[in-house]
Amino acid sequence: MGDGPPSLWEWFGRNWDTGRADSIRNLLTDHITMSVVPIVLALVVALPLGLACARWRWLYQPTSGLMNVVYALPSLPVFMLMISVTGLSQTTVIVPLAFYGAAVLIPAVVDGLDAVPDHVRQSAVAMGFTPLRRLLAVELPLAAPVVLAGLRVVAVSSISLVSVGALIGQGGLGGLFTRAYQNPFMPPVIVGIALIIALALIADALLVLAQRLLTPWVRARKGTS
Amino acid sequence: MDDLSFEAPTGEITVLVGPSGCGKTTSLRMINRMIDASEGRILLDGVPVQGIDPPTLRRGIGYVIQQAGLFPHRKIVDNVATVPYLLGWDRKKARTRAMELLERVGLDPALAGRYPFQLSGGQQQRVGVARALAADPPVLLMDEPFSAVDPIVRTSLQDELLRLQSELNKTIVFVTHDIDEAIKLGDRVAVLRVGGRLAQLAEPKTLLAEPADDFVREFLGHDRGIRRLQFVSTAGLRLRTDLTAPEGFSGDSPEPWLLVVDGEGRPVGWRSAARPGELEPYGTFVPGRDSMRAALDAALLSPSGCSVAVDEQGRVVGVATRNALDLALAEAADG
Structure with missing residues (x-):
């Protein structure tokens, strides 16, 4: 132990794995859970809704209107409202974030399906695809680039938004920021920001990788035109 | 479409030609039930198509459309193997068949691993033809397949189709708005007028020699006499050998x-x-x-x-x- 306040690294090392719920390691795990689960949920909700909107066009206007309203709601009061339903649990953060994600992804699914050229769809019909198989083997793969682009936005914004949950005691790494209120001590804030940025970059990189693996033809197209 | 009735003989190319709005594409799509006829019957080998489940029907009929309609996310070989895959062929067998067909339509097998965007319009159209032939369907529907490519490529695609047809003897229904294409490719040509009425159905030389009415005459355009000569044989021409x-x-x-x-x-x-x-x-x-x-x-x-x-x-x-x-x-x- 030195005399003055600990350095950044010292503080990090001492708090990484204290065995307590608020060790950096536990906060990081919580943060990952509370951001990855809503991303997956958002996709699970947005795919069928987006498909429905693309299929029954009259659904799209009201759905996207509603989703825009959801997206406009500030996160903190929504978290607070959720407490009355789900208590002070991770679910309180996860559910609203899933809705925010869906609000971004539904239009992405619809736009992605709209981008499937009509002659490609027609020729799939003419080749003898059943409607379900056409959706799975032709339309969804062709919509994938637009959906994945939306997913990148959702991933980064979810990872960053989780920290707001710290104000209701469920914010993952956001917990490191609230401490700075009580005690103007910088290392937790810097560690929190750095880890959140690192998480966002890793998530984005993984999605870019997924894009390359799932949609190799997109690069082929860019290569020639 | 109004009271249209015609027969596409087995092993021949029947061309439907007419101005836009004459229902030629609609007629074609009724054959594979992409559009269902409100009245009347369409028989395939004597069997009404209305009684066949559409996906099953379509897998047995080759279809080629204007922009080729290739799947941009699939490699050329997999595009060609589309119908064999749908029919549940073994993957390897389907691909072997696809490679055979690429060669058959005059494409370099090295293109098999490319994506459609990496091919020229003419090459894509050849892939479209190969894909339609993949499961060896007896019937081929072609909807203005060559109208989006430049004239030189179009001519070579037409020649290629005639060459293929001389080997394969498919029953082909070919839709075009280009009367010259119709005369070049058709064993028989059906001229349709707006509203889907049949103006005349005849062999090209008969069409040129004896147009049924003013509409057909006008549609055939200029140089009808000269163009007719392409159906007159030179076998009996008297030749001099002393010159x-x-x-x-x-x-x-x-x-x-x-x-x-x-x-x-x-x-x-x-x-x-x-x-x-x-x-x-x-x-x-x-x-x-x-x-x-x-x-x-x-x-x-x-x-x-x-x-x-x-x-x-x-x-x-x-x-x-x-x-x-x-x-x-x-x-x-x-x-």
């Missing part, structure tokens, strides 16, 4: 024109009695293979007014003089 001379010939001749021929019997040029020192250009045709149109064209290319008949190897077999051509043209005009 040739070896290279270096310098004697006199009663004929105003002599065809100078090299040691292997190939034409070199026309020698005019007026200017024996110079050789004039010539045009050739292959009797029996080429049409009267080609023979006449060959005559018009030369100041001699005669066309040179050659065999497949390009050796002179005789000369069709203006008299001979006149006679043949008069016979053709008689019908």
Whole structure:
């Protein structure tokens, strides 16, 4: 132990794995859970809704209107409202974030399906695809680039938004920021920001990788035109 | 569509041609039930298509459309193997079949691993044809397949289709708005007028010789007489064999024109009695293979007014003089 306040690294090392719920390691795990689960949920909700909107066009206007309203709601009061339903649990953060994600992804699914050229769809019909198989083997793969682009936005914004949950005691790494209120001590804030940025970059990189693996033809197209 | 009735004979190319709005694409799509007819019947080998489940029906009918409609996310080989995959063929077998077809339509097998965007329009259209043929369907529907490519590529695709058809003998229904394409490709041509009424269904030469009415006559356009000659054979053309001379010939001749021929019997040029020192250009045709149109064209290319008949190897077999051509043209005009 030195005399003055600990350095950044010292503080990090001492708090990484204290065995307590608020060790950096536990906060990081919580943060990952509370951001990855809503991303997956958002996709699970947005795919069928987006498909429905693309299929029954009259659904799209009201759905996207509603989703825009959801997206406009500030996160903190929504978290607070959720407490009355789900208590002070991770679910309180996860559910609203899933809705925010869906609000971004539904239009992405619809736009992605709209981008499937009509002659490609027609020729799939003419080749003898059943409607379900056409959706799975032709339309969804062709919509994938637009959906994945939306997913990148959702991933980064979810990872960053989780920290707001710290104000209701469920914010993952956001917990490191609230401490700075009580005690103007910088290392937790810097560690929190750095880890959140690192998480966002890793998530984005993984999605870019997924894009390359799932949609190799997109690069082929860019290569020639 | 109004009261349209026609038969597409097995193993022949039936072309539906007409102005836009005549329902030719609609007719085509009724055959594979992409559009269901509100009335009437469509029989495939005597079986009404309305009784067949659409996906099953369509897997048994090849379909080629204007922009090829290839799947951008699938490699060329997998695009071609689409219907075999749908039919549940083993993956390896489907791909082997696809590679065979790529070769068959004149594509480099090296393209198999590319994506459609990496191919030219003409190449994509060939892939479209290969894909339609993949499961060896007896019937092929083609909806303006060559209209989005430039004229040179279009001509080569048309020639390729005729070559393929001579090997495969598919029953083809081909839709186009281009009457020249219809006449070139069709064994029989159905001219449709707006509203889906059949104006005339006939072999191309009959269509050109005896248009049923003013609509068909107008649709056929200019040069109907000249274009008719492409269906008149040159097999019976009277040829003269006494109009040739070896290279270096310098004697006199009663004929105003002599065809100078090299040691292997190939034409070199026309020698005019007026200017024996110079050789004039010539045009050739292959009797029996080429049409009267080609023979006449060959005559018009030369100041001699005669066309040179050659065999497949390009050796002179005789000369069709203006008299001979006149006679043949008069016979053709008689019908």
